[in-house]
Amino acid sequence: MDRLIKPDHQVLDLLFLRNQKCSQSFKLTNLMHTMSVAISLTSSTPSIFSFSQSFSIIPPLKTAIFTVSLNKPCDHPPLSTPPATILVRSSMLPTGKAHQDDLRRLFSKPGPHIFKDATIPISLVGPHVAEYLLSPCSKSLEMNFLFSKAISYCDESQLTRLLRVAVENGNSQFVSALIEAGADVNDRDLNGESLVCLGVRSGKTDVVRILIESGFVIDEKIDRFLHVAAATNRVDLMEIMCLGFADIDLNLTNSEGQTALHLAAIHGQIEALRFLVSVGSEVDTTDFAGWTPLHYAANEGQFEAVEFLLNHSVYAKYAVTKDGKTAFALAVEKGYLELYDLLHLGDLLHRAARIDDVHTMKSCLAQGAKVDGKDQNGWTPLHRAAFKGHLESVKLLVSYGARVDVVDGTGYTPLLRAVEAGHVEVGMYLLSHGAKASLKSLKGVVDYDMECFKNHFSLVSPLHQEKERA
Structure with missing residues (x-):
């Protein structure tokens, strides 16, 4: 025995x-x-x-x-x-x-x-043991086994309360164990905050994925977890949510009428901006105060965000808030000099180059306008002045360091634009200041010497003048 x-x-x-x-x-x-x-x-x-x-x-x-x-x-x-x-x-x-x-x-x-x-x-065992195991002070080597044992003595309300703690702490193993034991994945706190939103705040992608796969139901009247992810530049979390909720409203607004794109712009989160725009967020949408994402980016001095939004916006640069302010006006109020060119001076310089307004051009350049700043077609102010035949504007721009061989969106230099428009004097001036003697044709690029350009201009100029008279 x-x-x-x-x-x-x-x-x-x-x-x-x-x-x-x-x-x-x-x-x-x-x-x-x-x-x-x-x-x-x-x-x-x-x-x-x-x-x-x-x-x-x-x-x-x-x-x-x-x-x-x-x-x-x-x-x-x-x-x-x-x-x-x-x-x-x-x-x-x-x-x-x-x-x-x-x-x-x-x-x-x-x-x-x-x-x-x-x-x-x-x-x-019991909820107090499980709660302790969820806390940072717990260092048990057999934590998973102890946790599973502890929660076997918990009722649904206790499991759900523990689930909120596990989500907040970002412990995916405990989250899975609690859901499997009977915790309510659709539980919300007194303020209506969902577990997914809490998971987004914790920043754990695996926790958010588990909650979505376990049957979480989105409530568009309350849930604004895209806003949270956008503000913290968590593109990985936004991808999971967009895949998990095929019908998610990308332009859902918060209590101030702001979309997730607004939040990304406020915090200058470039990757979040790129993602949201790529999946269909509206760049020119306004909040209750009439502010676009560009207004917020300008107000916060977020240079990269301003640059990105300008490249994807239709009218935001010219939109005014309910207080009558453009994005440029907001940047001026805050003294963000580096934004002046993007938001206003660049446009003003291009406009002045087009009409040969030398005085305005000097003022823009003195305030920090980029002499080689490009428009949506890749044209610089020098392209525009050369194409219009404004010699004084061309001379001013060159004196401020304008690149004579910069190419536009179709591969044309300012010299080629001058040739195209038949402006001999402008073309000769650009040649004398280092512009390369090359022309783009349907068959490729053909090199010319100075005499060839003179002959070319002598032929083109009358034709151009005749066309102008017509």
Whole structure:
């Protein structure tokens, strides 16, 4: 015979309640038919756990109840790896009677008369244990096993509350375990914030993906998680949400009428801007104050965001807020000099070059307008002045460092635009200041020397003049 006693638990689950006295009962049965058995109970952590009685006698084939308790209430569960255990030892007692001191002496001397009947692990369970395991202070090496055990004693409301903590902490394994155990994935707090929005704030893509795949239902009256992701430049999260919700409204607005694109612009999140525009967000949309994303980017001095939005906007540069302000006006108020050219001076310089307004051109350049700034067709002010034949404007631009061989969107230099329009004097001036003597034709690029250009201009100019008169 290798044991005299049989316990009713292989593992003893003790429900832990924070700062409360915690205990759990278990049974031991005497397997002997004719003889009483002496019992000794010891804990592997006697400073933490104690017993209602450490020594006892169980009559033949009888069962006795014992209780293990935490020695004192504590704020967090005394978890350990490996877990604390109860050692059950026994010894035959022919007399059937003995005092406590006799039993203590009996078990103090090792020998073949002592049987080690069982080692019972103590598993602390319940919502307070699970909450502790979710906290950063928990460093248990067997956390996943302990967590699964702990939540088996939680009801749905407790599981759901723990799920919110797990999502906030970004622990995907615990999130999965809680949902599988019965937590409500569509739970919302008192302010209506969803678990997905909380997951986006935590920044964990795997958590957000699990919530969506577990049946989360979006509520467009409340949910604004695209806004949160856009503000933090989390394109990966936005991709997951757009894939998870095929009908998601990209232009959904918050309480101020702002879309996710507005938020990305405010924070200068270039990757978020690119993604949102690529999937269909409206660049020129306005909020309740009449502000476009460009207005916000200009107001915050977000140069890259301003540049990007200008390249994808139809009218935002010229749009005015309800206070009558353009994006340029907002940039001026804040003193963002580097934005002046993008938002206003560049346009003004191009316009002045087109009409040969040298005075305005000088003013623009003095204020920081880029002499080689391009319009939507790739034209610089020099392209425009050369094409119009404005020699004084061409001279001014060259004196300010304009590149004479910069190409536009179709591969034409200012010189080629002058040739195209038949402006000989402008063409000769550009040649004298380093412009390359080359013309673009249907068959490729053909090089000319100075004399060829003179002959070309002498032929083109009358034709051009005749066309102008017509």
